[in-house]
Amino acid sequence: MRKLISLVLALGLFSASSAFAYxxxxxxxxxxxxxxYISPQEMKDHYKKEGVYK
Numbered sequence: 001m002r003k004l005i006s007l008v009l010a011l012g013l014f015s016a017s018s019a020f021a022y023x024x025x026x027x028x029x030x031x032x033x034x035x036x037y038i039s040p041q042e043m044k045d046h047y048k049k050e051g052v053y054k
Contacts, residue, residue: 030046
């Protein structure tokens with residue numbers, strides 16, 4: 001029973017922290033051609049420039 005409670009609490013904290021991280025993404029910086037749509041290539045290029053991808 002303790003493991004179940006621990007698992008539920010851990011998942012709850014993880015999902016809460018993920019939601020806050022999603023709000024911090026600056027989507028407008030990724031949209032290079034300002035068309036209101038961020039293509040996968042625009043996202044990849046942005047993260048390469050920021051140093052996330054090598």
